[in-house]
Amino acid sequence: MTTHSWRAPARKTALWSTLAALGVLAVTSAIVWTWRNDLPDPLATHWGGRSSVPDDFMSLDLLLFSTALMVVLFCGLFGAIAWFWGATAATRRMVAASTVWTGGLGGALLLLTAGSQRGLQDAHQATVRGWAVTAAIVVPLVPAIAAALLVPGDPHEPAGGPVAADAPRLGLTGDERAVWIRRADGGPGLVVGGIAVVVTTLLAVLLRQWALLVVPVLLVVLFTTMFAFTVRVDATGLTVRSLVGWPGTHVPADEVQRASVTEVNAVRQFGGWGWRLGRGGRVGVVLRSGTGLLVERSGGRSLVVTVDDAVTGAALLNTLADRTRN
Amino acid sequence: MLWRIDPAGDEPLYAQLAAQAHIAAARNELRPGDRLPAARELADSLDLNVHTVLKAYQQLRDEGLIELRRGRGAVVTARAATDMSPVQKALVALVDAARSANISTETLTVLLKEAMSR
Numbered sequence: 001m002t003t004h005s006w007r008a009p010a011r012k013t014a015l016w017s018t019l020a021a022l023g024v025l026a027v028t029s030a031i032v033w034t035w036r037n038d039l040p041d042p043l044a045t046h047w048g049g050r051s052s053v054p055d056d057f058m059s060l061d062l063l064l065f066s067t068a069l070m071v072v073l074f075c076g077l078f079g080a081i082a083w084f085w086g087a088t089a090a091t092r093r094m095v096a097a098s099t100v101w102t103g104g105l106g107g108a109l110l111l112l113t114a115g116s117q118r119g120l121q122d123a124h125q126a127t128v129r130g131w132a133v134t135a136a137i138v139v140p141l142v143p144a145i146a147a148a149l150l151v152p153g154d155p156h157e158p159a160g161g162p163v164a165a166d167a168p169r170l171g172l173t174g175d176e177r178a179v180w181i182r183r184a185d186g187g188p189g190l191v192v193g194g195i196a197v198v199v200t201t202l203l204a205v206l207l208r209q210w211a212l213l214v215v216p217v218l219l220v221v222l223f224t225t226m227f228a229f230t231v232r233v234d235a236t237g238l239t240v241r242s243l244v245g246w247p248g249t250h251v252p253a254d255e256v257q258r259a260s261v262t263e264v265n266a267v268r269q270f271g272g273w274g275w276r277l278g279r280g281g282r283v284g285v286v287l288r289s290g291t292g293l294l295v296e297r298s299g300g301r302s303l304v305v306t307v308d309d310a311v312t313g314a315a316l317l318n319t320l321a322d323r324t325r326n
Numbered sequence: 327m328l329w330r331i332d333p334a335g336d337e338p339l340y341a342q343l344a345a346q347a348h349i350a351a352a353r354n355e356l357r358p359g360d361r362l363p364a365a366r367e368l369a370d371s372l373d374l375n376v377h378t379v380l381k382a383y384q385q386l387r388d389e390g391l392i393e394l395r396r397g398r399g400a401v402v403t404a405r406a407a408t409d410m411s412p413v414q415k416a417l418v419a420l421v422d423a424a425r426s427a428n429i430s431t432e433t434l435t436v437l438l439k440e441a442m443s444r
Contacts, residue, residue: 170328178330179371181363232363234371309355312328 004300005157010086013151014079017096020147021103025071028107029064032114036060039117044126052127063113071106075099085281087301089154090249094277097148104140112136130211138214157255159298163322164258168315177235180316184307185228185243187288188266189273193223226274229285231293231307233317238295240285240305247275249283254324255297259317261310262294278304293317327355331372339374343382347391351402352410362392362400 043063044054058066082095112133117126172178197216204212228243237256241248266289270276276284285305286292293310295303295317307313327350331342350356362368365383369376383400386392392400424434 172330173332173334175334176330176332177372178328179368180328181367181371182327183361232367232371235373236371309327316328 004087005155006087006299006301009089009152010082010092013086013092013096014082014099017099017147018075018079020143021071021075021099021106024100024103024107024143025068025110028110029068032060032064032110035114035118038119039114040120040123040126042123043113043117044123045113047128054123054126054128057123060114063110067106067110071102074102078102081277085277085279087281087299088249088283089151090247090275090283091277091281093148093151096151097144100147101140101144104143105136108136108140130209133209134211134214156252157298158252158324159255159257161257162325163256163318167258167260167318168311169322170312170315170319172319178316178320179232179234180313181230181232182307182309182313183228183243184231184240184285184287184305187227187273187306189287190223190227192273193219193227197223227287229287229305231305231313233313233320235320235323237320238293238303238313238317240303249303251295251297251303253317253321255299256295256317256321257298258296259314259321260294260296261291261314262304263290264292264304264306265289266306329368329372331374340378340382340385343368343379344385344389347382347386348389351391352414356402358402358404360402361398362386362402364399 039060042057042059044056045058045063046054046056048055078095078099082092086092086095112128112135116128116132117123120126170178197219200216200219201213204210204215225242225244225246230239230241230243232239232241235253236250237253238251238259239248240250264270264284264286266273266286270278270284270286273286273288276286278284280302281300282302282304285303288306290306291308291310292304292306293313295314297303327346329343329346331339331346333339335342337345347356347362356362362383363371365376365379368374369379372379383392383394386400387394390403390405393403394400420434420438429437
């Protein structure tokens with residue numbers, strides 16, 4: 001297997017974001033530990049659905065251990081994604097944000113669980129407020145976004161050789177200029193997203209935990225950014241951008257090694273719909289199964305977009321990429 | 327859809343753009359309700375002045391292919407779904423006839439323009 005230049009920054013990202021997450025966990029664990037004499041033993045650690053009566057208890061040691069275990073497992077998972085699949089900056093950003101958010105969530109849940117029981121004699125009296133749980137989910141998003149912004153973008157890395165000779169081309173004369181613009185939208189992801197929003201809304205309403213409505217709100221934001229993209233091929237290369245402006249990505253024409261039409265199976269290759277990560281670090285903007293535009297670029301990176309008439313887009317991209325090689 | 331222009335061509339650039347939209351509509355690549363790209367986006371991608379694209383869009387509006395709506399941009403009208411197959415058929419016949427009569431593309435274009443202006 002060839003060593004690509006993305007491996008060093010990918011490892012760096014995995015390392016520092018994990019250290020940050022573990023740092024947050026260590027600090028919050030230390031704070032909670034200093035409270036140990038004020039805390040009931042065992043602690044309430046779970047509150048049953050509709051009632052605000054705790055229904056699960058554990059010792060402080062076990063709470064600290066299980067929280068640490070959860071954070072370490074997720075850091076390991078995200079770190080592995082960056083380590084093996086972190087070929088593009090977008091993936092590394094996602095890993096940094098997810099890792100830091102997990103550390104923040106673990107720390108916030110510790111502070112919330114223990115903090116609400118300081119001074120109590122019996123953990124059965126412990127209550128937890130919906131807004132506090134909401135804050136534990138939302139507040140760590142701030143350092144998570146900061147972490148994503150700290151990850152540097154992809155360096156410009158022109159492909160060495162010519163564009164693949166067997167890839168499709170478009171007959172353009174020397175002076176001719178061309179652009180191909182298509183919208184990629186719809187697909188089953190929208191239905192899945194709709195169901196998720198309805199279910200989480202119903203859950204919040206049935207449990208009368210109004211603060212939990214933040215979950216469907218976050219989901220709506222996520223789904224509106226994910227389910228309509230503009231795909232454009234012009235002299236600068238390929239640009240894929242969500243209709244709301246973010247997320248998006250750009251493949252410069254001089255980094256293109258081959259553009260072609262590929263058959264996409266959304267679930268099998270990408271595990272779902274939206275902005276996805278597939279095997280080998282391939283980035284997929286996947287809104288449906290079927291034919292899509294596959295762009296292989298320098299540094300072992302690749303991108304798939306499920307868009308109609310991909311054959312025209314691929315042919316134009318190869319043709320315009322040829323022009324950058326002279 | 328694919329937009330291509332040839333700055334070395336005889337037709338003005340805005341007319342080339344408008345022709346592309348008509349071809350796309352005839353091929354059913356543009357359907358009623360579809361939105362054309364923002365004029366600025368198309369102009370940037372083709373390295374054109376935005377006024378060239380706007381002029382093309384205005385011509386397309388005058389021809390009834392699109393509607394220009396503030397905030398929604400250029401939207402393809404229902405009229406764009408007009409069945410073009412009789413025209414396509416007649417064109418094939420016209421081109422065949424012109425070829426067998428040894429009439430050049432330029433001459434045929436002049437004849438066609440004259441016939442259309444009658």
